Amino acid sequence: MAVLNKWGAIDIVADQWISTGIMRIDFQRPAGLVKTADYCVFCQPLVSGQRCVVTGMYSTYFTVEVRNGSGSLANLDFSFQMVGSNY
Amino acid sequence: MARIIPLQAKITMQQTINERGDFYPACIFSNDTFVSHFEASLIVAKGLLDPEAIEYSTIESVLTGLSEYRVWKANKPKTELPTEITEHFSLLPDSDCNIEMLFQPYNNLPTEAILYSHGEVLNIVGAYKMAMEKADAEQSEAIQPLYDSFSRFLTDWELNQQATGSYFATEKNL
Numbered sequence: 001m002a003v004l005n006k007w008g009a010i011d012i013v014a015d016q017w018i019s020t021g022i023m024r025i026d027f028q029r030p031a032g033l034v035k036t037a038d039y040c041v042f043c044q045p046l047v048s049g050q051r052c053v054v055t056g057m058y059s060t061y062f063t064v065e066v067r068n069g070s071g072s073l074a075n076l077d078f079s080f081q082m083v084g085s086n087y
Numbered sequence: 088m089a090r091i092i093p094l095q096a097k098i099t100m101q102q103t104i105n106e107r108g109d110f111y112p113a114c115i116f117s118n119d120t121f122v123s124h125f126e127a128s129l130i131v132a133k134g135l136l137d138p139e140a141i142e143y144s145t146i147e148s149v150l151t152g153l154s155e156y157r158v159w160k161a162n163k164p165k166t167e168l169p170t171e172i173t174e175h176f177s178l179l180p181d182s183d184c185n186i187e188m189l190f191q192p193y194n195n196l197p198t199e200a201i202l203y204s205h206g207e208v209l210n211i212v213g214a215y216k217m218a219m220e221k222a223d224a225e226q227s228e229a230i231q232p233l234y235d236s237f238s239r240f241l242t243d244w245e246l247n248q249q250a251t252g253s254y255f256a257t258e259k260n261l
Binding site for chain 1: 127131133157162226
């Protein structure tokens with residue numbers, strides 16, 4: 001279970017569950033730019049009742065918390081879209 | 088906010104006061120592996136805390152500091168980043184010095200130094216402690232090593248302060 005679909009003008013260089021239900025997604029901007037976290041992430045679960053929330057946005061990665069229908073942290077599929085300044 | 092610097096010959100800045108009058112006497116030798124573990128523990132701990140709690144803000148501040156450091160480092164000309172680290176080891180204090188403890192669990196060569204004030208380390212330990220009270224076994228696995236290291240670091244540091252009257256544990260060695 002992991003990221004199912006991702007959209008945005010960035011490369012995902014790593015996605016890993018650092019603990020159950022908590023994923024860290026490392027990305028790279030075009031031309032290797034590293035900037036402050038001037039972007040937004042929209043993520044959504046794929047099954048009714050599940051939840052995912054962006055819990056932190058930083059210069060080279062962001063974190064997502066995913067919960068199942070019972071409210072417990074779980075490694076479940078989700079999709080996300082990133083929007084922001086690349087230049 | 089913490090300050091992170093690439094290792095360079097003159098790390099005596101840990102003894103100085105910056106332009107705002109803040110002390111940064113804690114020097115934690117670090118590398119990418121350590122920072123990765125450090126960030127993971129902070130992210131897991133953050134998820135266990137009430138967003139309204141001061142400890143939550145502490146963790147977010149540390150994570151933001153590490154993130155801003157990446158921006159600074161990426162935009163700095165490579166020629167200005169020191170590459171030779173061997174000489175820095177001659178500046179390290181004795182092997183039982185507390186500043187090495189955080190680094191040892193990951194058994195890798197340090198490439199950078201993270202500078203924290205006493206209050207910041209105190210806040211980090213407090214945040215870890217609060218998170219540990221709610222953590223399950225898996226979450227504890229991510230947090231415990233860093234919590235133990237920071238706690239031991241803080242204890243040794245405060246014992247040194249009581250013994251010498253100074254928070255600069257390495258002052259004589261430098």
